[in-house]
Amino acid sequence: MNEFEWRRQLRDLHQPLxxxxxxxxxxxxxxxxxxxxxxxxIPEQRPARPLRWLLASGLAxxxxxxxxxGWHALRHAPAAAALASTATTPWKPADPRLAxxxxxxxxxxxxxxxxxxxxxxxxxxxxxxxRTEHQQMQLRQLAGHAG
Numbered sequence: 567m568n569e570f571e572w573r574r575q576l577r578d579l580h581q582p583l584x585x586x587x588x589x590x591x592x593x594x595x596x597x598x599x600x601x602x603x604x605x606x607x608i609p610e611q612r613p614a615r616p617l618r619w620l621l622a623s624g625l626a627x628x629x630x631x632x633x634x635x636g637w638h639a640l641r642h643a644p645a646a647a648a649l650a651s652t653a654t655t656p657w658k659p660a661d662p663r664l665a666x667x668x669x670x671x672x673x674x675x676x677x678x679x680x681x682x683x684x685x686x687x688x689x690x691x692x693x694x695x696x697r698t699e700h701q702q703m704q705l706r707q708l709a710g711h712a713g
Contacts, residue, residue: 657702659709668709671702 656672658665678695685691 657706659705661709661712664705664709664712667705671698671705674698675702
């Protein structure tokens, strides 16, 4: 079979095709049967309990989430304040190998604080600031072990 025969067969497929039997009769009969079955069936009354339980569990879950977030924020607020107070003063380690990293981290910390002042609701900037403060803390621990 070559390309010309394929094209001819494709053109033949594009022609309208009439069904061998009338489909609407069967569709109409099926619809009438379902309507009759619905009319004779006793209407099922669904209890409202599953909906109430779903609503109550959703409310309980949201309250639990709000409480957990509040507890987490209160628990980490003193640590964040202590970290912020230590991060405001530039620190230079005695080890010259770590001094360059300290300078870079201090500069990044200051730039992130300026960016957060411009966009205080940015979670990405807050994550970067937290990561930078964590790296500064690790650098201080490393300098303490190296000294």
